Amino acid sequence: MKPKSQVRTVMRITDALREEHKVFNVTLDELDQLVSRRADLDQIVAKASLLAKALSSHSHIEDDILFRPLKSDLGPIDATMTREHQEIEGGLLEIVVSRIADAEIQDPQHAWDAVTGIVELARQHLAKEEKIVYPMVEAILRRRRLRAFGSSRLRNSSASLNMR
Numbered sequence: 193m194k195p196k197s198q199v200r201t202v203m204r205i206t207d208a209l210r211e212e213h214k215v216f217n218v219t220l221d222e223l224d225q226l227v228s229r230r231a232d233l234d235q236i237v238a239k240a241s242l243l244a245k246a247l248s249s250h251s252h253i254e255d256d257i258l259f260r261p262l263k264s265d266l267g268p269i270d271a272t273m274t275r276e277h278q279e280i281e282g283g284l285l286e287i288v289v290s291r292i293a294d295a296e297i298q299d300p301q302h303a304w305d306a307v308t309g310i311v312e313l314a315r316q317h318l319a320k321e322e323k324i325v326y327p328m329v330e331a332i333l334r335r336r337r338l339r340a341f342g343s344s345r346l347r348n349s350s351a352s353l354n355m356r
Contacts, residue, residue: 277317
C-alpha cells in the first residue's frame, strides 16, 4: 500500500469544468457589479475581454473533448450547448469590439444592457451544464465503462471456458 503522500488523485473532467464555472461566476458577478454602479466602459471591456478568452478555451474543451465524442448519446443537447457557447462568446466579443465602442460615443446604457444580457445568458448556460449536462455525461461514461468492463469480463470468461 502506498503512503498517503504518494497516492495520486485523479479529477474527473466534469469536476475540473465545474471548478472553472466557479471562477466564471465570480467574473460574471464582477461584471454585474460594474454595470450596477455604471462603471467606466473601459473597465467593463477589460473584464469582458478576460472572460471571453477564458470561456473560449473552456467551451472548446467541452465541445471538442467532452460533447463531440458523446454526440450520439447526448442527442440535441450537444447542438444546444455548442450554439449557446457560440452565442455567449459572440456576445462577449461584440461587447468588447463594437457595442462598447459605439455606445461609448452614443449611449452607455445600450452597452450596460448588452453586458447584462450576456451575463444572464452565461449564468443560465453554466447552471444548465452543471445541473443537466454534466450529470448526463457522467452517467453516459459510467454506462460505457460498465459495458466495456462487461465485455472484457465476458471475453475473459469465454477464454477461460475454452481453456478447459
